Amino acid sequence: MTEFNEAKYAEGREVLVSVHDVRRTFWRGEEPVHALDGVTLNIYRGEYICVMGPSGSGKSTFFNAVGGLDTPTSGRVFIDGVDMAQLNADELAFLRCRKIGYVFQQFNLNTTMTALDNVTLPMVFAGVSADESRARGMALLERVGLGDRWNHRPKEMSGGQMQRVAIARALANNPSILLCDEPTGNLDLKSGKDIHLLLHDLNKKSGVTVICATHDPNMLSVSDRMVWITDGRIARIAESKDVEIAQNSLGAGEEED
Amino acid sequence: MSSPPKTIRNIDVRKQHVMSFRETWHLCIQGVKHRLFRSALTLAVVVLAVAFFMFLLSESMFERAVARGVTGEDAAARASQVLLTKMLSPASDAISVERLAALHARAAADGAEDAAAEFTGATGFAGERVLALAARAAQERVYAEWLDALPVGKRLILVGKRTGRAAFRHMIENREELHRQLGIMVDVRVPGRLEGLDAFLDAFPAYEKEMAAFTAAWNAAVAKADEATAAAAGAKEVDRWVPDAPPDAAEAWRASLAALGFRFGPDDLALMRTQLREANEYSDVLDALNRPALRKEWSTKFRETKATSAEEKMPQLADPRAAQLLPQFPAELLPRIAARHAVAARLALLQDRLAPVLRAKTAAFGLTGRQIFLLCISFLVCMVGIANAMLMAITERFREIATMKCLGATDGYILSQFMLEAALQGFFGGLLGAVVGFVIAVARSGLAYGAHLWRYFPAGEVALCFVFSLAAGVLLSALASMQPSWSASRMAPMEAMRVE
Numbered sequence: 001m002t003e004f005n006e007a008k009y010a011e012g013r014e015v016l017v018s019v020h021d022v023r024r025t026f027w028r029g030e031e032p033v034h035a036l037d038g039v040t041l042n043i044y045r046g047e048y049i050c051v052m053g054p055s056g057s058g059k060s061t062f063f064n065a066v067g068g069l070d071t072p073t074s075g076r077v078f079i080d081g082v083d084m085a086q087l088n089a090d091e092l093a094f095l096r097c098r099k100i101g102y103v104f105q106q107f108n109l110n111t112t113m114t115a116l117d118n119v120t121l122p123m124v125f126a127g128v129s130a131d132e133s134r135a136r137g138m139a140l141l142e143r144v145g146l147g148d149r150w151n152h153r154p155k156e157m158s159g160g161q162m163q164r165v166a167i168a169r170a171l172a173n174n175p176s177i178l179l180c181d182e183p184t185g186n187l188d189l190k191s192g193k194d195i196h197l198l199l200h201d202l203n204k205k206s207g208v209t210v211i212c213a214t215h216d217p218n219m220l221s222v223s224d225r226m227v228w229i230t231d232g233r234i235a236r237i238a239e240s241k242d243v244e245i246a247q248n249s250l251g252a253g254e255e256e257d
Numbered sequence: 258m259s260s261p262p263k264t265i266r267n268i269d270v271r272k273q274h275v276m277s278f279r280e281t282w283h284l285c286i287q288g289v290k291h292r293l294f295r296s297a298l299t300l301a302v303v304v305l306a307v308a309f310f311m312f313l314l315s316e317s318m319f320e321r322a323v324a325r326g327v328t329g330e331d332a333a334a335r336a337s338q339v340l341l342t343k344m345l346s347p348a349s350d351a352i353s354v355e356r357l358a359a360l361h362a363r364a365a366a367d368g369a370e371d372a373a374a375e376f377t378g379a380t381g382f383a384g385e386r387v388l389a390l391a392a393r394a395a396q397e398r399v400y401a402e403w404l405d406a407l408p409v410g411k412r413l414i415l416v417g418k419r420t421g422r423a424a425f426r427h428m429i430e431n432r433e434e435l436h437r438q439l440g441i442m443v444d445v446r447v448p449g450r451l452e453g454l455d456a457f458l459d460a461f462p463a464y465e466k467e468m469a470a471f472t473a474a475w476n477a478a479v480a481k482a483d484e485a486t487a488a489a490a491g492a493k494e495v496d497r498w499v500p501d502a503p504p505d506a507a508e509a510w511r512a513s514l515a516a517l518g519f520r521f522g523p524d525d526l527a528l529m530r531t532q533l534r535e536a537n538e539y540s541d542v543l544d545a546l547n548r549p550a551l552r553k554e555w556s557t558k559f560r561e562t563k564a565t566s567a568e569e570k571m572p573q574l575a576d577p578r579a580a581q582l583l584p585q586f587p588a589e590l591l592p593r594i595a596a597r598h599a600v601a602a603r604l605a606l607l608q609d610r611l612a613p614v615l616r617a618k619t620a621a622f623g624l625t626g627r628q629i630f631l632l633c634i635s636f637l638v639c640m641v642g643i644a645n646a647m648l649m650a651i652t653e654r655f656r657e658i659a660t661m662k663c664l665g666a667t668d669g670y671i672l673s674q675f676m677l678e679a680a681l682q683g684f685f686g687g688l689l690g691a692v693v694g695f696v697i698a699v700a701r702s703g704l705a706y707g708a709h710l711w712r713y714f715p716a717g718e719v720a721l722c723f724v725f726s727l728a729a730g731v732l733l734s735a736l737a738s739m740q741p742s743w744s745a746s747r748m749a750p751m752e753a754m755r756v757e
């Protein structure tokens with residue numbers, strides 16, 4: 001196993017997200033729970049990074065801190081050089097709307113809306129005209145392979161299809177970051193694989209930076225870099241090409257149980 | 258490991274786009290279409306609350322409308338008697354004061370000239386003269402009532418044991434003393450202040466003379482009318498003669514009275530003839546029923562009932578057995594009298610029951626304090642109910658709210674969407690509730706008042722109640738959802754997302 005060399009990795013890359021000594025403490029009664037316990041990490045533009053770790057290790061907390069969905073107890077998060085803590089509620093909304101796309105484990109689609117309406121919702125929030133958002137929404141649905149399903153509602157779609165709609169929605173305003181919190185957690189193996197491939201494809205073809213929290217080892221094959229979190233700390237960072245062999249054994253181990 | 262960037266670039270993070278009302282409305286409607294029936298609980302609470310509100314409001318409107326209606330209903334029937342009495346019996350000063358004070362009140366409400374005309378003809382007093390006198394008469398009544406209402410001790414000090422005009426004359430003669438005493442009695446409030454009383458007392462002697470002249474003029478006209486009536490009716494009593502007289506004789510009599518200056522038109526005559534006829538028929542039957550011989554026969558014929566007074570026997574006149582006992586009356590008359598009696602009895606009953614409604618002190622919108630209290634309580638209950646339902650509805654949708662915030666919805670948008678939704682629910686719930694409350698009120702009042710409800714149906718007021726209830730529904734829902742919407746809109750997305 002080769003040690004991860006940050007300086008070498010950073011060469012020729014531009015920092016997009018910078019997480020600096022972020023801590024997040026929850027209180028379970030009197031007892032503190034350190035969901036994030038001093039996480040420092042640079043994420044580079046155009047990178048596909050996987051945040052791995054067992055359940056309860058702090059992946060979602062990390063996701064929330066990076067996505068501006070929660071305020072860390074201490075530490076700072078910069079996105080594109082902007083300190084998230086300096087933004088007011090409106091500016092945060094602006095940032096969430098245009099800079100970051102979110103993909104959730106439970107899809108979180110609006111069940112009363114059609115696929116197209118779901119995809120165009122962020123454009124409506126951004127003030128894009130109806131005609132333009134419709135055209136862009138259709139293009140995005142086609143991009144994720146659901147061009148013929150634009151008029152379907154979530155309950156008429158499979159989990160994999162719903163997650164594709166969610167990805168199309170996350171891409172609505174051309175964000176530079178796609179934040180995914182266990183996007184395949186609710187999907188069967190086959191659909192999960194399709195989602196990985198789609199995310200990989202988007203990352204490679206459109207250059208969107210993908211940050212993906214997961215404990216699904218299948219994700220490893222598509223990512224550039226992996227970060228392991230345990231108990232709110234970064235346990236290990238590695239480039240995927242360095243863990244190819246380990247991943248295979250890990251994958252085999254996963255399939256056994 | 259890395260350090261934070263040294264230079265903080267100021268990339269374009271601007272204020273988020275502010276959603277226009279149209280955009281908000283559009284999104285909101287999209288959701289509401291699907292949720293309207295799912296949020297049945299909230300809707301049901303709104304319906305219930307508004308129904309209760311509308312029910313209370315319309316029922317009290319109905320009650321007042323019917324009360325007002327039935328009080329005036331037999332006024333026309335009494336009018337002919339009043340007219341006859343007025344034209345044919347001499348008046349005293351006291352009666353003149355009474356009539357002129359009433360005229361003054363009416364003149365304030367309707368056209369003054371027209372109201373004065375009923376006196377100008379017979380007395381020869383010009384319109385303004387009558388009105389001026391009427392204004393003074395109204396004043397006299399005000400001051401007489403004021404004196405009556407004073408505590409006995411104070412009255413004794415001011416006017417001794419004198420009453421009526423003697424009291425006024427005493428006050429005029431002892432003006433200095435009156436001023437002194439009223440100066441001492443700080444808690445006595447004089448209508449129109451002391452200046453008003455002084456002005457009235459100054460004008461009193463002239464006014465008294467004028468009033469006497471008015472009464473004399475009126476009585477002279479009445480004496481002539483009496484003569485004309487005696488000539489026309491001969492020895493017959495006038496209220497017996499009027500309905501039975503040949504039409505041209507009655508018309509001639511009417512014309513002669515009108516010529517004397519009494520406002521007595523052909524329509525009045527026609528009305529008087531039918532009303533007097535009915536009154537005569539009624540009193541004839543009543544007399545017959547009161548004859549001792551008949552009372553005995555009646556109780557053997559109608560063994561099954563224990564009707565003792567003539568009044569109680571009225572409904573039985575519809576029975577064929579009554580016709581056998583009262584052969585002197587045409588057969589079709591008796592059922593007619595029974596029917597008329599039933600209508601009058603029902604009217605009297607309603608008048609009796611509803612009289613307190615008109616007398617009750619109303620605080621606002623024709624509602625009594627008690628009713629307003631009830632309305633306030635119902636409002637509060639609605640508020641709590643709707644607020645609770647809204648809280649549940651919004652808690653249910655935390656995940657949706659969090660997702661929308663992730664997609665770029667501002668706090669303000671979330672707040673306005675939820676309040677708009679609540680207002681829409683309030684509108685539809687209010688619509689339904691107002692109909693339900695109205696139907697219940699109509700059903701209940703219909704049972705209580707029957708045809709009288711339709712006769713005096715306050716359509717305009719009901720429309721107003723409708724608007725009120727609708728507005729109450731919308732406002733209540735919007736207000737009740739304000740707090741939950743506000744706190745939901747301010748929540749960090751992560752907070753809301755955690756709620757599974």
Ligand SMILES: Nc1ncnc2c1ncn2[C@@H]1O[C@H](COP(=O)(O)OP(=O)(O)O)[C@@H](O)[C@H]1O
Pocket residue numbers: 026027028033034035053054055056057058059060061062755
């Ligand atoms: N809002 C919260 N209140 C209390 N504890 C929390 C909260 N959110 C997360 N935690 C705790 O923080 C730890 C990390 O949680 P999370 O980031 O959701 O883990 P993961 O996503 O990796 O499964 C867990 O122990 C969890 O119980």
Ligand SMILES: [Mg+2]
Pocket residue numbers: 059060181182
């Ligand atoms: Mg998680």
